[in-house]
Amino acid sequence: MTREGINQLVEEHVPKLVETITTHIETLTAPQRLKEAMLYSINAGGKRIRPLLLIATAGSYGSVTNAAYKLGAAVEMVHTYSLIHDDLPSMDDDDIRRGKLTNHKVYGEAMAILAGDALLTESFSLITDISEQDLAPRDALFLSSRLSEASGALGMVGGQVDDLAAENCSLTLDELESIHRRKTGALLAFAVEAGGLVGTSPKEDLTHLRKFAEEIGVAFQIKDDILDVEGDESAIGKPIGSDVDNKKSTYPSLLSITEAKRKLRNHIEAAENALKSLSVPAPALFSVLSYIELRDR
Amino acid sequence: MTREGINQLVEEHVPKLVETITTHIETLTAPQRLKEAMLYSINAGGKRIRPLLLIATAGSYGSVTNAAYKLGAAVEMVHTYSLIHDDLPSMDDDDIRRGKLTNHKVYGEAMAILAGDALLTESFSLITDISEQDLAPRDALFLSSRLSEASGALGMVGGQVDDLAAENCSLTLDELESIHRRKTGALLAFAVEAGGLVGTSPKEDLTHLRKFAEEIGVAFQIKDDILDVEGDESAIGKPIGSDVDNKKSTYPSLLSITEAKRKLRNHIEAAENALKSLSVPAPALFSVLSYIELRDR
Numbered sequence: 001m002t003r004e005g006i007n008q009l010v011e012e013h014v015p016k017l018v019e020t021i022t023t024h025i026e027t028l029t030a031p032q033r034l035k036e037a038m039l040y041s042i043n044a045g046g047k048r049i050r051p052l053l054l055i056a057t058a059g060s061y062g063s064v065t066n067a068a069y070k071l072g073a074a075v076e077m078v079h080t081y082s083l084i085h086d087d088l089p090s091m092d093d094d095d096i097r098r099g100k101l102t103n104h105k106v107y108g109e110a111m112a113i114l115a116g117d118a119l120l121t122e123s124f125s126l127i128t129d130i131s132e133q134d135l136a137p138r139d140a141l142f143l144s145s146r147l148s149e150a151s152g153a154l155g156m157v158g159g160q161v162d163d164l165a166a167e168n169c170s171l172t173l174d175e176l177e178s179i180h181r182r183k184t185g186a187l188l189a190f191a192v193e194a195g196g197l198v199g200t201s202p203k204e205d206l207t208h209l210r211k212f213a214e215e216i217g218v219a220f221q222i223k224d225d226i227l228d229v230e231g232d233e234s235a236i237g238k239p240i241g242s243d244v245d246n247k248k249s250t251y252p253s254l255l256s257i258t259e260a261k262r263k264l265r266n267h268i269e270a271a272e273n274a275l276k277s278l279s280v281p282a283p284a285l286f287s288v289l290s291y292i293e294l295r296d297r
Numbered sequence: 298m299t300r301e302g303i304n305q306l307v308e309e310h311v312p313k314l315v316e317t318i319t320t321h322i323e324t325l326t327a328p329q330r331l332k333e334a335m336l337y338s339i340n341a342g343g344k345r346i347r348p349l350l351l352i353a354t355a356g357s358y359g360s361v362t363n364a365a366y367k368l369g370a371a372v373e374m375v376h377t378y379s380l381i382h383d384d385l386p387s388m389d390d391d392d393i394r395r396g397k398l399t400n401h402k403v404y405g406e407a408m409a410i411l412a413g414d415a416l417l418t419e420s421f422s423l424i425t426d427i428s429e430q431d432l433a434p435r436d437a438l439f440l441s442s443r444l445s446e447a448s449g450a451l452g453m454v455g456g457q458v459d460d461l462a463a464e465n466c467s468l469t470l471d472e473l474e475s476i477h478r479r480k481t482g483a484l485l486a487f488a489v490e491a492g493g494l495v496g497t498s499p500k501e502d503l504t505h506l507r508k509f510a511e512e513i514g515v516a517f518q519i520k521d522d523i524l525d526v527e528g529d530e531s532a533i534g535k536p537i538g539s540d541v542d543n544k545k546s547t548y549p550s551l552l553s554i555t556e557a558k559r560k561l562r563n564h565i566e567a568a569e570n571a572l573k574s575l576s577v578p579a580p581a582l583f584s585v586l587s588y589i590e591l592r593d594r
Contacts, residue, residue, distance in 0.1 A: 121449030128442035145425035152418030
């Protein structure tokens, strides 16, 4: 699969995904400035990897339903909330993300915290919003449970706590992977799992989908770390070298850049093999995988 | 009903409620310090009004089930998260709450934000944790939806945004009530509604329960404002007069203290009348109501 693959996927699904999020937020009877702050970060234009993974997984087994878009919107809102909170002065203290001022630089700290809180809360609303025709209540409840596991103390929040504690510390490779498995991997894995569930993938595919999700979780982070060393600032939209400045352990710092690239390739191959084991061809998932390896931001 | 009523209710239910929350947090595979920060604020000993309301409502229609304790735990965790975030330097900047240092004064701002995020996220886990025997998936999903409405942009978060924006402004009584209806009332109303649902209250009681919840929402806030003027600092556990210092509009500032007290009485009476209209005697709800009017903290 080629870069064209991911562009096609983006063109086909991102407009409806963004519309799902935007409509949900705009129609809330809530303070205008809060909605603005929520939408500012949603529209700061991320890669939409998580919802695309979800939609690509669901689409591999049939047509992409409303349930897939709503779940994609939920996972993107959780991701966006985590970026807003991570960027706060008391956390990573970042002023720029994706080439734009971070949320708290525009709306102030209090509003940024509350916009994050609201995005997290509304993500659960999006799941409960799905009609019973599109997703059985028992499945919706299961996915709500998995989303809170992936994003809470067991997953993303726990990973961020350990990541903050690890600044200025030298980590082992195992410790580094444990942090990223929770901070980044858990939500990516949720996306694949949710996509499989709404796509009603056959049972025998679940193990392969899980393996795929695990491998791309690691691959995604290695690529991020490599981009922080050799990326193009204007493409990434933030200064490169920030990991070194923050004395963070990264794959290149623990392994060398050459070894990090070799490790990235290994995980991509393992992910490819998992996809080849599926009962369906899943070209869209190959596109996402290729994008994860080759992206420049 | 007398003060004895509320004490009996506390003795009967709070230990199991706190155990439900504590066990949930302690058994999470998560960073120790994060769990400590979450438990610090849970154990800072609030009034537990929200879970008690939920449990008292459920108990009015039969025995108090595990589902009621889990939902009570969820609502208390949401309330606790909101206090941690509200106390942050960029919001109300409070150092002391309930006679103890606030979360960020002990654990730092980053951890306080993350502990709040985790408590909010775990509250949704608690709902999905309830077994199908205790609560049908459709009902659990409905309550998850109502909890996110009560706590998100439509409810608590939206109320806090407008509350922050209103500092140093003079509000009308309608504006003040709109803020409190969302900031405090929505979660109290959720507690009553959830209690009614797990207690399987008859349909004809729902209107009265809703009316009761609405009245106590306003009564609760008027009483809070009165305590900030005439309360006993050592009982409240924070300095009194902070509303005046922060130039906040309050019921006493808009109405006079005498009028505020009269209005409190009116809302308590309206709430009593709603309770009297129920198909069951509900002595526990009268106890909570009496406590809301007579509490000294």
